[in-house]
Amino acid sequence: xxxxxxxxxxxxxxxxxxxxxxxxxxxxxxxxxxxxxxxxxxxxxxxxxxxxxxxxxxxxxxxxxxxxxxxxxxxxxxxxxxxxxxxxxxxxxxxxxxxxxxxxxxxxxxxxxxxxxxxxxxxxxxxxxxxxxxxxxxxxxxxxxxxxxxxxxxxxxxxxxxxxxxxxxxxxxxxxxxxxxxxxxxxxxxxxxxxxxxxxxxxxxxxxxxxxxxxxxxxxxxxxxxxxxxxxxxxxxxxxxxxxxxxxxxxxxxxxxxxxxxxxxxxxxxxxxxxxxxxxxxxxxxxxxxxxxxxxxxxxxxxxxxxxxxxxxxxxxxxxxxxxxxxxxxxxxxxxxxxxxxxxxxxxxxxxxxxxxxxxxxxxxxxxxxxxxxxxxxxxxxxxxxxxxxxxxxxxxxxxxxxxxxxxxxxxxxxxxxxxxxxxxxxxxxxxxxxxxxxxxxxxxxxxxxxxxxxxxxxxxxxxxxxxxxxxxxxxxxxxx
Amino acid sequence: xxxxxxxxxxxxxxxxxxxxxxxxxxxxxxxxxxxxxxxxxxxxxxxxxxxxxxxxxxxxxxxxxxxxxxxxxxxxxxxxxxxxxxxxxxxxxxxxxxxxxxxxxxxxxxxxxxxxxxxxxxxxxxxxxxxxxxxxxxxxxxxxxxxxxxxxxxxxxxxxxxxxxxxxxxxxxxxxxxxxxxxxxxxxxxxxxxxxxxxxxxxxxxxxxxxxxxxxxxxxxxxxxxxxxxxxxxxxxxxxxxxxxxxxxxxxxxxxxxxxxxxxxxxxxxxxxxxxxxxxxxxxxxxxxxxxxxxxxxxxxxxxxxxxxxxxxxxxxxxxxxxxxxxxxxxxxxxxxxxxxxxxxxxxxxxxxxxxxxxxxxxxxxxxxxxxxxxxxxxxxxxxxxxxxxxxxxxxxxxxxxxxxxxxxxxxxxxxxxxxxxxxxxxxxxxxxxxxxx
Numbered sequence: 001x002x003x004x005x006x007x008x009x010x011x012x013x014x015x016x017x018x019x020x021x022x023x024x025x026x027x028x029x030x031x032x033x034x035x036x037x038x039x040x041x042x043x044x045x046x047x048x049x050x051x052x053x054x055x056x057x058x059x060x061x062x063x064x065x066x067x068x069x070x071x072x073x074x075x076x077x078x079x080x081x082x083x084x085x086x087x088x089x090x091x092x093x094x095x096x097x098x099x100x101x102x103x104x105x106x107x108x109x110x111x112x113x114x115x116x117x118x119x120x121x122x123x124x125x126x127x128x129x130x131x132x133x134x135x136x137x138x139x140x141x142x143x144x145x146x147x148x149x150x151x152x153x154x155x156x157x158x159x160x161x162x163x164x165x166x167x168x169x170x171x172x173x174x175x176x177x178x179x180x181x182x183x184x185x186x187x188x189x190x191x192x193x194x195x196x197x198x199x200x201x202x203x204x205x206x207x208x209x210x211x212x213x214x215x216x217x218x219x220x221x222x223x224x225x226x227x228x229x230x231x232x233x234x235x236x237x238x239x240x241x242x243x244x245x246x247x248x249x250x251x252x253x254x255x256x257x258x259x260x261x262x263x264x265x266x267x268x269x270x271x272x273x274x275x276x277x278x279x280x281x282x283x284x285x286x287x288x289x290x291x292x293x294x295x296x297x298x299x300x301x302x303x304x305x306x307x308x309x310x311x312x313x314x315x316x317x318x319x320x321x322x323x324x325x326x327x328x329x330x331x332x333x334x335x336x337x338x339x340x341x342x343x344x345x346x347x348x349x350x351x352x353x354x355x356x357x358x359x360x361x362x363x364x365x366x367x368x369x370x371x372x373x374x375x376x377x378x379x380x381x382x383x384x385x386x387x388x389x390x391x392x393x394x395x396x397x398x399x400x401x402x403x404x405x406x407x408x409x410x411x412x413x414x415x416x417x418x419x420x421x422x423x424x425x426x427x428x429x430x431x432x433x434x435x436x437x438x439x440x441x442x443x444x445x446x447x448x449x450x451x452x453x454x455x456x457x458x459x460x461x462x463x464x465x466x467x468x469x470x471x472x473x474x475x476x477x478x479x480x481x
Numbered sequence: 482x483x484x485x486x487x488x489x490x491x492x493x494x495x496x497x498x499x500x501x502x503x504x505x506x507x508x509x510x511x512x513x514x515x516x517x518x519x520x521x522x523x524x525x526x527x528x529x530x531x532x533x534x535x536x537x538x539x540x541x542x543x544x545x546x547x548x549x550x551x552x553x554x555x556x557x558x559x560x561x562x563x564x565x566x567x568x569x570x571x572x573x574x575x576x577x578x579x580x581x582x583x584x585x586x587x588x589x590x591x592x593x594x595x596x597x598x599x600x601x602x603x604x605x606x607x608x609x610x611x612x613x614x615x616x617x618x619x620x621x622x623x624x625x626x627x628x629x630x631x632x633x634x635x636x637x638x639x640x641x642x643x644x645x646x647x648x649x650x651x652x653x654x655x656x657x658x659x660x661x662x663x664x665x666x667x668x669x670x671x672x673x674x675x676x677x678x679x680x681x682x683x684x685x686x687x688x689x690x691x692x693x694x695x696x697x698x699x700x701x702x703x704x705x706x707x708x709x710x711x712x713x714x715x716x717x718x719x720x721x722x723x724x725x726x727x728x729x730x731x732x733x734x735x736x737x738x739x740x741x742x743x744x745x746x747x748x749x750x751x752x753x754x755x756x757x758x759x760x761x762x763x764x765x766x767x768x769x770x771x772x773x774x775x776x777x778x779x780x781x782x783x784x785x786x787x788x789x790x791x792x793x794x795x796x797x798x799x800x801x802x803x804x805x806x807x808x809x810x811x812x813x814x815x816x817x818x819x820x821x822x823x824x825x826x827x828x829x830x831x832x833x834x835x836x837x838x839x840x841x842x843x844x845x846x847x848x849x850x851x852x853x854x855x856x857x858x859x860x861x862x863x864x865x866x867x868x869x870x871x872x873x874x875x876x877x878x879x880x881x882x883x884x885x886x887x888x889x890x891x892x893x894x895x896x897x898x899x900x901x902x903x904x905x906x907x908x909x910x911x912x913x914x915x916x917x918x919x
Contacts, residue, residue, distance in 0.1 A: 071527070380832065380833075393842075393844070395844065395846070395847035395849075396847065397847060398814055398817070398845075398846055398847045398848070399814065400845075400847070401843065401844060401845040402842070402844045403841075403842060403843045403844065404840075404841060404842045404853075405839065405841050406839060406840060406841075406855070407837070407838075407839050408836075408837065408838045408839065408855060408857065409531075409835070409836075409837045410827075410829065410835065410836045410837075410857045411834075411835040411836075412829070412832065413829035413830060413831055413832055413834060413859060414859065415829070415857055415858075416857070416858045416859075417855070417856060417857035417858070418854075418855075418856050419840070419853075419854065419855040419856070420852070420853070420854045420855075421840070421842060421852060421853050421854075422850075422851070422852040423842060423844050423849060423850075423851040423852070424849070424850060424851075425847040425848055425849075
C-alpha cells in the first residue's frame with residue numbers, strides 16, 4: 001500500500017520509543033547529591049576493600065577541581081550533578097545462581113527487551129551480564145566460561161574476588177584524571193562488567209552486557225574492564241535501553257580494554273538509549289570514555305551503532321603501543337529529531353608498523369546535528385605507520401547538520417595517511433529507480449541507507465547485525481524529506 | 482612591559498598625535514579595545530592549537546620605525562617583477578616609496594590607503610568598505626585595524642579589465658630593530674571588472690620583523706579577482722596574513738599562496754558569499770625546511786545556493802619544519818546545490834618534520850556535494866628509481882617528482898611571469914638547477 005506523506009507523518013507521530021517502559025521494581029536508591037560521603041557510601045554498600053575506596057576518593061577530588069568541557073559541537077543544558085542519585089539498585093539485589101531465583105518482574109523486563117536469558121539462553125549461545133540501574137543483576141553461562149579459565153562477572157564481584165587483576169589494570173588505560181566524566185565515573189561507578197581471557201584462549205562465545213536505566217532521577221555510571229591476555233581472542237557486545245522520561249538522564253561510562261601481545265578484542269556496541277521525544281524533550285545524555293591499549297601485534301576493533309541518546313559524546317580510541325598492532329573503528333551514527341551526536345575515534349600510533357582503519361558513517365535527519373571528530377596521531381618513533389580514514393555523511397532534509405572535524409597529526413616521514421570525507425543526500429534518481437521497480441519510498445530509503453552503512457554492518461556479529469539493521473530502519477522512519 | 486601592553490600604549494601615543502575623521506577613530510578605538518581584551522591568541526584556542534606564538538610575543542617589537550633608508554633599484558630589483566609592465570605600490574619599512582612605485586588615478590584608483598583615508602573625495606568609499614568584511618573579533622585583525630594606516634588602495638570601476646597586474650610590495654630594510662608592520666590593503670572591484678594582484682613582503686636583512694597584514698577584497702557582481710601571494714621572506718621574518726573576501730553574485734575570486742620563506746607564516750583566508758552562483762578558488766604550495774612554520778587557515782562560507790569552491794593545498798616539509806592546515810567549509814541551510822571540494826596533500830621529507838591537518842566540514846544543507854581529501858605520504862620510491870635508471874641523478878630526480886607533486890597548483894597561475902618566478906624559487910629551494918619550464 002502506498003503511503004502519502006501525510007499519512008506517514010501521522011503514523012510516525014504516534015509511534016513511540018519501543019523500549020520506553022518502566023518496570024516497577026523496588027529499588028534501593030540513594031538520596032540525590034554528590035559529596036565525599038556519597039562516594040564512601042557507594043564503596044561501603046558494595047563491600048569494597050579500602051584501596052578501592054581510596055581510589056574513588058582521589059578521583060572525586062580530581063573531579064571537583066575539573067571543569068565540564070564545552071569544546072564539543074553540542075548544545076545541551078549542563079546536568080546538575082547535585083540533582084542526581086548516584087546509586088540505585090533493584091532491591092532484591094543479591095546474586096542469583098539460577099534464573100529461577102530472579103524476581104519475575106525483572107525477568108519480564110528482560111523479556112520485553114528481547115534479551116535471551118531464559119530458555120533461549122542455551123540456543124543463542126551468548127553469555128550475558130545484565131546491568132540494571134548500575135547494578136549487575138544476572139550473569140549467564142558463568143560456569144561454561146569458568147572451565148576455560150575465562151572470568152566474566154560484574155566488576156564489583158571482580159573487585160572482591162580478583163583484586164590483584166583489577167588493581168593492576170583499572171585506570172591504566174583511562175586514567176582517573178583523563179577527563180571530566182571519566183573522573184566522575186571513577187568516583188561513583190556502581191557496577192559494570194569485568195572480563196579476563198587467559199593466555200592463548202579463544203573465547204568460545206560472544207560475551208555480552210546489557211545496560212538499562214530504570215529508576216527516575218538516577219545517573220548510570222558503569223565501568224567495563226576487558227583484559228585479553230597473550231594470544232587470546234574475545235568478542236564483546238554491549239547494548240543499552242532506558243525508559244522514556246521527560247527529564248534528561250545522565251549516563252557516563254568508562255570502558256577500558258587491554259589487549260596483550262598477539263591478542264584480539266572485538267568490541268561491538270548497539271546504543272539505543274532513549275533519544276527524547278519528537279519535540280526534543282527528555283532523553284539520555286550519553287558521555288562515554290572508551291579506550292583500548294594494544295600491545296605487540298594485538299588488535300582492537302571497535303564497532304558501534306549509535307541510534308539513541310539525546311546527546312552523545314563518545315570517542316572509542318586505540319593506543320597502538322606495541323609494534324605491528326592494529327586499531328579499527330567502524331561506526332554508524334544516526335541522529336533524528338532533536339538528537340545531537342559528537343562522536344569519532346582517536347588512533348594514537350606509537351609502535352612501529354602500526355595500522356589503523358576508520359570507517360565512519362553519519363546519517364542525520366530531522367533537526368539533528370551529527371558530528372564526526374577524530375584524531376590520527378603518528379608519533380615520531382612510529383615508523384611505517386598506516387592509516388586509512390573515511391567519513392561519509394548522509395543528510396535527509398534540510399534542517400539537519402553534518403559536520404566533520406578530523407585532526408591529523410603526523411611527526412614521522414614514513415607515515416602513510418589517507419583521509420577522505422564526503423557529504424551527500426540520497427539521490428532522487430536512486431529513489432525513483434526503486435519506485436519504478438515497485439519498492440515504496442520508505443523501503444527504498446531503508447535499502448539505500450543499508451547499503452550506505454554496509455561496510456560497518458558487516459563488521460557486527462550476526463546477532464547484532466540483525467538488530468542493528470532494524471534499529472536503523474526504526475530510527476529513520478518518517479525522515480523522508 | 483609585555484608586547485600586548487606595549488602595543489596598547491603605542492596606540493594611545495599614536496592616536497593623540499594624529500587626527501582622523503570620527504567614524505574612523507571609532508572603529509580604531511573599538512578595535513584596540515578588542516585586542517586589549519583578547520590579547521594574543523594562545524595554544525588553548527582551537528584556531529591556534531598547533532601554532533605557538535610564544536617566541537613572537539616575547540620579542541620586543543615596535544610599531545614606530547625610527548629611521549628610514551632610501552633603496553636603490555638595484556638592491557630590490559630581484560624582488561619586483563620587472564620583465565612585465567605592472568602597476569607598483571611599494572613600501573619601505575611601512576612608508577610609501579614614490580621612487581619605486583607606479584600608481585594611477587586614470588579611470589581607476591591604484592594608490593595608497595593613507596591617501597584614501599585622508600582625502601574627502603574617498604570618504605564615501607572608505608565608509609562603505611573599510612573594516613566591513615574583516616573579522617573584528619580576531620585579535621590580530623583588530624590590532625591591524627587599530628594601527629593600519631598605510632597599504633594599498635585599489636578601486637576598479639564597473640566594466641573595466643585592468644590590463645597590467647598590480648604589485649603590492651613591502652620591504653623592510655633592517656635599519657629599525659624588531660619592526661612590527663601593520664599594512665592594510667583595501668581592494669574594491671566593481672561589477673564586471675577584472676584585476677590581477679601580486680602581493681609580497683620582503684625583508685632585506687636578517688633583522689627580525691613581524692608583519693601583520695590585513696587585506697579586504699570586495700568583488701561585486703560578475704567581477705573577477707586573481708590574487709597571488711608570494712611568501713619567500715628572510716628566515717628571521719614572521720608574517721600573519723589575514724585576507725577577507727566579500728563576494729557578490731557571479732563573482733570569482735582566486736587566491737594562490739606560495740609559502741617558501743620566513744620563520745613563521747600564518748595565513749587566514751576567508752571567503753564570504755553574499756549571493757548566488759559564486760566561485761571561490763584557493764590554491765597553495767608550501768615548501769619549507771629548517772625550523773619554519775607555515776599555517777594555512779581557510780574558511781569558505783557558503784550562504785547562498787548554486788555556488789562552488791575549490792581548494793587545493795600541497796605541502797612539502799623538510800628539516801624540522803611544521804605545517805598546519807585547517808580548511809573549514811561551512812554550508813548554510815540555504816546554500817542548496819553547493820559544490821565544495823577540498824584537497825590537502827602533504828609530503829614529509831624528514832624525520833623531524835611535522836604536519837597537523839584538519840579539514841573541516843560544517844554542513845546544514847542536504848542537497849550538496851562536499852568532499853575533502855587529505856593525504857600524507859612520501860615520494861614514490863619506484864618512480865624515483867625509474868628516473869635514476871634513465872640517468873637522472875637522485876637529487877634532481879627527487880626535485881622533479883616534488884615539482885610534479887606541486888604542479889597542479891601552478892597550472893592555474895595566469896601570469897606567466899609569476900609562474901616563471903615560482904618555478905625558479907622551487908628549483909632554488911630544492912637546490913637544483915632545473916628550469917622546470919616543462
